[in-house]
Each structure stands twice: as structure tokens, then as C-alpha cells.
Amino acid sequence: MAGAQATVRGWVVHLRSSGKIAFIVMRDGTGLLQVVLVKSQVSPETWERFSQLTLETCLSVTGEVRSEPRAPGGFELGLRDLEVLGSSPIDYPIQPKEHGIDFLLDHRHLWLRSPRQVAILRIRHEIAQAIHDFFYARGFVHIDTPILTAAIGERSGLFQTEYFDEGVAYLAQTGQLYGEAAAAALGCIYTFGPTFRAEKSKTRRHLTEFWMIEPEMAFYDTHDSMRLQEDMLAHIVRRVLERRRPELQVLERDVAALERVRTPFPRIEYSDAVSILQTKGSAIQWGEDLGAEDESLLVEGHETPVFVCNYPKQAKAFYMKENPADPRTVLCDDCLAPEGYGEIIGGSQREDDHDKLVERIREEGLPLDAYGWYLDLRKYGTFVHSGYGLGLERTVAWICGTPHIRECAAFPRMMHRLRP
Amino acid sequence: MAGAQATVRGWVVHLRSSGKIAFIVMRDGTGLLQVVLVKSQVSPETWERFSQLTLETCLSVTGEVRSEPRAPGGFELGLRDLEVLGSSPIDYPIQPKEHGIDFLLDHRHLWLRSPRQVAILRIRHEIAQAIHDFFYARGFVHIDTPILTAAIGERSGLFQTEYFDEGVAYLAQTGQLYGEAAAAALGCIYTFGPTFRAEKSKTRRHLTEFWMIEPEMAFYDTHDSMRLQEDMLAHIVRRVLERRRPELQVLERDVAALERVRTPFPRIEYSDAVSILQTKGSAIQWGEDLGAEDESLLVEGHETPVFVCNYPKQAKAFYMKENPADPRTVLCDDCLAPEGYGEIIGGSQREDDHDKLVERIREEGLPLDAYGWYLDLRKYGTFVHSGYGLGLERTVAWICGTPHIRECAAFPRMMHRLRP
Numbered sequence: 001m002a003g004a005q006a007t008v009r010g011w012v013v014h015l016r017s018s019g020k021i022a023f024i025v026m027r028d029g030t031g032l033l034q035v036v037l038v039k040s041q042v043s044p045e046t047w048e049r050f051s052q053l054t055l056e057t058c059l060s061v062t063g064e065v066r067s068e069p070r071a072p073g074g075f076e077l078g079l080r081d082l083e084v085l086g087s088s089p090i091d092y093p094i095q096p097k098e099h100g101i102d103f104l105l106d107h108r109h110l111w112l113r114s115p116r117q118v119a120i121l122r123i124r125h126e127i128a129q130a131i132h133d134f135f136y137a138r139g140f141v142h143i144d145t146p147i148l149t150a151a152i153g154e155r156s157g158l159f160q161t162e163y164f165d166e167g168v169a170y171l172a173q174t175g176q177l178y179g180e181a182a183a184a185a186l187g188c189i190y191t192f193g194p195t196f197r198a199e200k201s202k203t204r205r206h207l208t209e210f211w212m213i214e215p216e217m218a219f220y221d222t223h224d225s226m227r228l229q230e231d232m233l234a235h236i237v238r239r240v241l242e243r244r245r246p247e248l249q250v251l252e253r254d255v256a257a258l259e260r261v262r263t264p265f266p267r268i269e270y271s272d273a274v275s276i277l278q279t280k281g282s283a284i285q286w287g288e289d290l291g292a293e294d295e296s297l298l299v300e301g302h303e304t305p306v307f308v309c310n311y312p313k314q315a316k317a318f319y320m321k322e323n324p325a326d327p328r329t330v331l332c333d334d335c336l337a338p339e340g341y342g343e344i345i346g347g348s349q350r351e352d353d354h355d356k357l358v359e360r361i362r363e364e365g366l367p368l369d370a371y372g373w374y375l376d377l378r379k380y381g382t383f384v385h386s387g388y389g390l391g392l393e394r395t396v397a398w399i400c401g402t403p404h405i406r407e408c409a410a411f412p413r414m415m416h417r418l419r420p
Numbered sequence: 421m422a423g424a425q426a427t428v429r430g431w432v433v434h435l436r437s438s439g440k441i442a443f444i445v446m447r448d449g450t451g452l453l454q455v456v457l458v459k460s461q462v463s464p465e466t467w468e469r470f471s472q473l474t475l476e477t478c479l480s481v482t483g484e485v486r487s488e489p490r491a492p493g494g495f496e497l498g499l500r501d502l503e504v505l506g507s508s509p510i511d512y513p514i515q516p517k518e519h520g521i522d523f524l525l526d527h528r529h530l531w532l533r534s535p536r537q538v539a540i541l542r543i544r545h546e547i548a549q550a551i552h553d554f555f556y557a558r559g560f561v562h563i564d565t566p567i568l569t570a571a572i573g574e575r576s577g578l579f580q581t582e583y584f585d586e587g588v589a590y591l592a593q594t595g596q597l598y599g600e601a602a603a604a605a606l607g608c609i610y611t612f613g614p615t616f617r618a619e620k621s622k623t624r625r626h627l628t629e630f631w632m633i634e635p636e637m638a639f640y641d642t643h644d645s646m647r648l649q650e651d652m653l654a655h656i657v658r659r660v661l662e663r664r665r666p667e668l669q670v671l672e673r674d675v676a677a678l679e680r681v682r683t684p685f686p687r688i689e690y691s692d693a694v695s696i697l698q699t700k701g702s703a704i705q706w707g708e709d710l711g712a713e714d715e716s717l718l719v720e721g722h723e724t725p726v727f728v729c730n731y732p733k734q735a736k737a738f739y740m741k742e743n744p745a746d747p748r749t750v751l752c753d754d755c756l757a758p759e760g761y762g763e764i765i766g767g768s769q770r771e772d773d774h775d776k777l778v779e780r781i782r783e784e785g786l787p788l789d790a791y792g793w794y795l796d797l798r799k800y801g802t803f804v805h806s807g808y809g810l811g812l813e814r815t816v817a818w819i820c821g822t823p824h825i826r827e828c829a830a831f832p833r834m835m836h837r838l839r840p
Contacts, residue, residue, distance in 0.1 A: 009639050011604070011801045029607025029638060030559060058801035086772070086802035109601035109793045110800065118605055125562040132552050139450060142545040146831045147567070147591075147614050148579075148629050150839045159568075161579040161591070164620070166838045171567075171581070171591075178529075178831055181840075184431070185532035186541060187449020193614065194567050200584070209568050218449060219429050352506070373529045373840035380530065381431045381478035382506035411566045411598055418586045419570045420601075420793035 001075060007062045008033055008077065009085065011113070012053055022050055024079075025072070026061065027113070034071040035061050037079045046082050055095070056113070058086035101406075108411055109420050119247035120407055123240055124396045130239040131192065131213055131390075134232055140188045140215060145175030147194065151370050157199040159208075171196035176387060177319070177374050179216035180350060183385055184377055190215040200415055204404040205292070205342060207393060209413040216387035222321075222331040222349040225386035226307055229335055229345055230263040232390070233305060237261045240399055253401040257339060260303040267307045270329065273298055289315045296340040305344070307333045318360040320348040333388075341398035347388025354378035421495060427482040428453055428497065429505065431533070432473055442470055444499075445492070446481065447533070454491040455481050457499045466502050475515070476533070478506035521826075528831055529840050539667035540827055543660055544816045550659040551612065551633055551810075554652055560608045560635060565595030567614065571790050577619040579628075591616035596807060597739070597794050599636035600770060603805055604797055610635040620835055624824040625712070625762060627813060629833040636807035642741075642751040642769040645806035646727055649755055649765055650683040652810070653725060657681045660819055673821040677759060680723040687727045690749065693718055709735045716760040725764070727753045738780040740768040753808075761818035767808025774798035 010028035017023070024035040039047050053059070060083040068076040093107050094114065104111045111117055135142065148161070148169040163169035175191040182189045191214040198208060217225065237258050240248070248255055268276070273294075277284050280297045284290065290298070290308065299306050310329040313322070320330035332348035351357045357378055361368055396408040406412040411420065430448035437443070444455040459467050473479070480503040488496040513527050514534065524531045531537055555562065568581070568589040583589035595611040602609045611634040618628060637645065657678050660668070668675050688696070693714075697704050700717045704710065710718070710728065719726050730749040733742070740750035752768035771777045777798055781788055816828040826832040831840065 009803070011803075029561075029603070029605060056801040058803045085804070086798075086800075088800045092800050107793075109598075109796060112602060112605035121563065121602075121606060122561055128562050129552060129556050132549060136549050141449075141542055142548050143541065143830050144614070144631055146629060146829075146833055148616070148833050148838060159581040159583075159589075161581045163579075163838050164618075164835050166836065169579075169838055178840075181529035182532060182541075182830055183449070185449060185538055194564070196568070198584075209566060211564055373527075376529060378506075380508045380512050381476040383429075383431075383478045384505070409566075410563050410602055413566055413568050415584050416586065418568060418583055418589055420598075 001065045002067045004065050005062065005080075006065050006077065007060060009058070009060045012055055012057045012059065012088070015053055015055075017050070022047075024050070024053065024059075024061070026059070027115075027118075029118070032072040034068070034076040035063070035079050036076055037082075042079060042082075046079070049082050049084060053084075054088050054090050055092045056088040056110075057084060058088070059084050105406070105412070105417060106419070112410065115250050117407065119250040120396065120400050120402065121410060122247050123244050123251075123400055124392070124408060126240050126244050127236050127396060127399065128192070128392070130236045131190075131232070133239075134235050135190050135215065138188070140190050141182070141186045143175075143179065143182045143186070143189045143191055144193060145172065145178035145182075145191050145214075147172050147196075151367065157197045159196050159198045173197055174212065174389060175214050176216065176389065179214050179387060180374070180377055180385065183216040183218045183387070184381070184383065188215065188217045188220075202415055203292070204406075205394060205397075207405060207409060207412055207414060210405075210409070211392035213390040213392060214387060216385060218383055218385050220349075220386040221384055222309075222333065222347075222386055225347050225349065225388060226267065226309075226333055227264075229307075229333070229347060229388055229390075230265045230305070233265075233335070233345075233395075234261060234263050236395070237399065248400075251400050251402070253399075257303070258399065261338070262304055265305045265307055265335070266302060267309050267333075268298070269309055270311045273308050287312045287314060290334070290343075292342055295336050295342045299336050299338050299340065302338055305338060306336045308336065309333045316348070318364045318366065319350055319357070321351045322356060331386075335388075337394070337398040339398070339401075341394065343391075344394045344398060345388050345390050347386065349384070349386040352378060352382045352384055354382065421485045422487045424485050425482065425500075426485050426497065427480060429478070429480045432475055432477045432479065432508070435473055435475075437470070442467075444470070444473065444481070446479070447535075447538075449538070452492040453481075454488070454496040455483070455499050456496055457502075462499060462502075466499070469502050469504060473504075474508045474510050475512045476508040476530075477504060478508070479504050525826070525832070525837060526839070532830065535670050537827065539670040540816065540820050540822065541830060542667050543664050543671075543820055544812070544828060546660050546664050547656050547816060547819065548612070548812070550656045551610075551652070553659075554655050555610050555635065558608070560610050561602070561606045563595075563599065563602045563606070563609045563611055564613060565592065565598035565602075565611050565634075567592050567616075571787065577617045579616050579618045593617055594632065594809060595634050596636065596809065599634050599807060600794070600797055600805065603636040603638045603807070604801070604803065608635065608637045608640075622835055623712070624826075625814060625817075627825060627829060627832055627834060630825075630829070631812035633810040633812060634807060636805060638803055638805050640769075640806040641804055642729070642753065642767075642806055645767050645769065645808060646687065646729075646753055647684075649727075649753070649767060649808055649810075650685045650725070653685075653755070653765075653815075654681060654683050656815070657819065668820075671820050671822070673819075677723070678819065681758070682724055685725045685727055685755070686722060687729050687753075688718070689729055690731045693728050707732045707734060710754070710763075712762055715756050715762045719756050719758050719760065722758055725758060726756045728756065729753045736768070738784045738786065739770055739777070741771045742776060751806075755808075757814070757818040759818070759821075761814065763811075764814045764818060765808050765810050767806065769804070769806040772798060772802045772804055774802065
């Protein structure tokens, strides 16, 4: 490239001038470019145009590409001509200083242009593509399950909308039940779509709208499923390390911590987890779900994600298969990310016995008739199967090392955040 | 494989027996397997188990793999042992006979198991992966835009839900406006997600919930965008032809018609399209949008998709850029699939002039304050950009050759269809 003439379009990120020589740093969405103007070598009009530039002006620059080890990317552009494509008033809201989080979220459409946000979104994309590639290579079929559903699934925290003459439709919290039907048709499937929780939680790990990847595998038991989960996570981490180093660097992510992720991940039985937590001072009692604090305590000293397996029945959903070795528990796993990022996957073997499933639906007080089609899957050729749900934003948060998942979606939705 | 011992799990598709020799055709989601039992060579218990099999019984078979050119896939399994994993009552709803469409849709969770439905879903997946690969190779960033939005976009036909104390949220009909913000940050982006229309239309080309792919490209004009569209469609068609021949065969798709898809696609100016249609007997008048009938007339004699460009302003959305060559029209294109499958893409160059955009929002009677952040994109470094939306189910319908798009989603949602 060095020596070539080039025209580049982009936006102004940074300007400085000594009076005789000036620098423009531009971004075009793929990277940064340093542009150099020497007053004595450009026309007076060009120098004048430079002096009126502001942050986020959109411009086209033409000049000679030169090798410059100190510039971002190792090249700079010796400017010959400069054209302003879109001016930008001096009041551009996001300035190189500290802004409050509410201000930034109010200006999310502009905040996205910041290097940190660009890096997170690029890593999110790499993770998404890595997931598609992982399942494609294994012959899984990508299925889209419906968002608008008649009452089914978990019952609280549902958004609802009028649906013509059909009554109320609910926004899906999971595609799992549909995924199970598809697994009986296609063998191994996965979903990749948005899910919704109308919960009044204001933690750093909850969005009201978030993306989930939900594989469902015919003829996989809970152990097969955990092996798939760890292979998938290892694949994702490796892929981001291979292809998104510059972005991890922008985020100042401790990449060594990611490089230490190795399979197999430790499996800790829920009952053992409770004992460990109690010796570490947690107040958890057998039967209770793990809190965020418990999750952090449990992964202490582990360099890879950790599986917690076989929770008590009362802490988990009705569709999980009873554990033959201990019928107080179900065959399930939560996968906890290291470094305190908490649960990123929940999975289970599904109850494949028709009568036991009916019993569990009744015990939970769920409307049996709404589950007629789901029970059909146990009636006509029932089959051992397992599946899990990976939370995309939580996975992005872990890999990017961002403490709050609100930065891990382009336009995050939270209890008090519906705009822009 | 021939000569090897194998154990295969799957479901019964077809059974027949001569009394001495019997055949089971099984499916496992990836394909079909013919299993052969010779009464004299299996145990009486195994023969008895065979005689009690029904459609959709889930079973495990063990035996010797043999080359058999007449069997599906070129192999069959000489059965040694058979285990029933999940029985299936004799009343399995979907029998090898004609069923009405309402019955089939009521049993969509089981209908999915039919060879035709499996083929369509596999092709849908191939198209989805082809799209991801196409954009990944070009450096586009995959962005997820929000489903829950404050009032914006088109205004009629919106599903709505209560959103905590923020008032009403609408289910997005498009991610485009958000995609434009992301393009200013990342250069070229694309979305891949569900969109919603609460419209009382009962045509073979409308769903209330459907998936759209919406690329948005910084520094692309309308011509660049059309070149990208045709490259993308050609890539998708080529990919399905390369990798999903068996599925196209199940669907009895005329693959020669797909093989004739070549770039570039013809571009027909809207005004010329109206003249052509009028000579063909259409009642269309200049200013009106094309009807489904008009679309079919227009692609007659074309073997590839056709672009219709630069529609009258009043027929299109407010955000499309005025055509400098004819200000009655806007710089846009609809891409019509051949063989009468109709519009699959709508695209445009976006209005990048702040004041013209304000004028258009006012003309349409839209609430200016709701578009404040969208106008910011024209205020701070406005840029030439274009984008388009590809309807996934319509594209699947065209490539699969299915007349109604309800078969192109795993669980289609229509005006009278919210279940299962």
C-alpha cells in the first residue's frame, strides 16, 4: 500500500495542529487512520477547511499512503485533498471526558461510535458467527421458534399483547419447548433469537430483551449435553482470541485469563456445591438456588467455567428429568463463567416420560391443556433428549470483561430504558 | 461403512412385511435408513417386537451395514437387534393421506417430521448460514436491533405491550433506523431478526411474525446497494444448489430455474414498469404501488430476479432519498423474485439531508420529537448510506418453490394462528 494514492471516507475522531503541520485521526467503522497535513504543501483552501473541522465531521480525504510505525495500523495518509461530506456542530454530545451512564444510554445512537463500544459489538458479532459455524459444522439445524406464543413456558414476568381475535399473546421467554418438537423432526437443532423477561430486576446481569442460543439434541443425555456445552464455549473463546485481538486490546481485557480456558470443565454436584459454599461462609441451604454471590464463591480458584449439576427439583423448571440416582434432584447443569461473571448457560435432560411430565405440570399448577402439543412429543415416539440455553449478552460480557451487560447489546432494554 | 456393525436411533416412517422378510424405514432427522429383518435370522422376540411397531415409534436398531443401491442413501441395515425406546399409539395424527391445512397447522409440532417440512427447514437453515457467511466475508458487522421500541418507524399495524412505567412499547416492524445509527459507528452492518406486523392480511405471502435481514451500508449509494443485493441473492442460490440438492429433490423443485439465476439483474425504472404493465393490461396508474399481480406480469420472461427502481415518493417511506433526476420519485428498489414469487427485497438510499428529512417527517404527519435521535445521524457528520430488507420466509418460499410462506417458518404466525 505504501506509495499508493488513496481516498478514504470517515469521521473525525481527533484533531491537532502545530500551526504548520496538522493531524486528523479518522474512523470509518473498520479502524483508525491518521492523516497528516503540511500547511506549505496543501492549498490555502484545504488548510482553511481543516481549521473548521470538528469532532464527527464526515469527510473524504485523498492523498498518499505512507508507512508510519507510530500511526494506528502502521500507515498514515499524506493529505493532498480534503472534502467535507457532512459537517458536525461543535456541540457533539459525547466529548473526550467522563459522562454519566444515563447520559450515555440516552445517546446510545452516538455512544456506539466510541472505540470501546465498537470493540464490544465486533466481538459480539464474532461470538455469534462462531456459534453458527460451530453448529453448522456439526450438522445442527438452525430453527427459528416463535416470539408470539399462547400461554406456555414460565408464567411470571411476561410481556403481553392483544392478538386479533385469539386473545392475548405472550412474548417468548424461551424457544425450548418448540425446540424439542423440532429436535424430534430434525435430530439436533439450535435457536438463535431474542427472548423477553418483564421482570423488575435492576442488576448488572439482566436485560428485559436479550438473545439466547438454545440447542436441543435428540438422543443426548445430560453428560453428552455438558460435553457439547464445553466444546462450544472453548470454540467461542478460541475464535475470539484468534480473530479479535485488537478489539480485546481496546477493552484492556486480560487475555491470559481467556487463554487458560480448557476442556473439560469441572463438574460439581449441587449438594457438594452447597457444602463448599457453607464452608466458605454462605448462608445457602440445600434446596435453594445459588445467588450471584454464591456463584462467585464457587468459581474461586477455577480458571475455566464450572458446571454445577443436578439441582433440587423445587429450584428448577417442570420439564427437567428426574435424577434416577437421587429423585429429589433433576438432571441439569448451570455453567458458571470464571472471574465472577456468573451463570451463562442453563441446561437439562428433558423429562421424556409422559406420565411423570403430567405429574410435574400438575404439581407446578400449570394449565395442562396448554401443554397438549408438548405432551404429544412424549406420546408419539418419546426419546431421550437434552438441551440448554446460552445467554448471548452474558457471554459477551464475560469474554469482553465488561462488568455490566448493558454495554453488550447495541440498544439495551432495561426496566427504565426503552429509548432510543 | 459396508460390513460394519452399527446402532442407529430414530423413528419409524414406514413398515412392510411379507411374513418372512420385513422392512422398516426409519428417520433420524438427518436422513432415512432402510432396515431389513429376515424372520429366520432374528430371535422370535425381535420378530414379535417388529410386528408391534407403529408409525413414529422411536427405536434403536443394531445390525450390519450393507450396500444396497435401491435403498435411500445407498445402504441398508441387516437387523440383528431391535429395541423400542418410545412407543407410539396407533392414532398418530398425521397419516400417509391428504390432510387439510388447518389440521396440519394445528399439528405443526408433528407435521414438522414430514419429509417435505424437514427439507424446507434444512434449506431455510442453509440460506441463513449462507447470509451470515456472505456478510462475514465482506466485513459487515452483525447487529441486533431492539424488538421493544418506543413509537417510531411505520405507524399502523403495530403490536403493543405495557412497558413498566415507560408507557407502551411497540414490537419493531424493522430494525432499519437503528441499523443506520450502527452503520455510522461500524461502517457496514446487517441485522438478522424477527419483525412483526399486526396486519389483518390473509394472503399467501404474509405472516404476522417473520424474519428480516437488514444490511445498512455507509458510503453506498442506491447502485452500490443493488449490486450488493444481487451478489447476495446469487450467493444464496448457488449455495443451496451446491449443498441442498437432496432437499430440493424432495420438494420436486425445478432446479434448472434456480441455475439460470445470473447477475446482473435487470433494472426497470418504476415509470417504465408502469408503461409495461399498462400494455399488458394492468389498471395500474403512475403513483400507485405494484400489486402482486403486477409483480408477476413484470417478471414474465425474466429468468433472474428483477429490480424495479425509483418509485413515486407517495408510495414509499419517508426516509428514502429524493431522486435528483426526478424529485417526484425516491432512490429505491424492490427486488422481485422470478417465477411469480414476488417482492423479496425492498431497499433505498436514505435521505441524508437533515432539513429534507424533517420536511418529509412533517409531510407524513409523524411525531418529530420521536425522531430526535434519528435526526442526530444527519446532524453530526451525515453520510451517504443505503440499506435494504430481505424477507427470509419469502426467500425460502422462492428457493423451495412453495406457494405459501406458512410452510417456510417452523411455527408460522398468522391472523388466526397463534398455536401451537
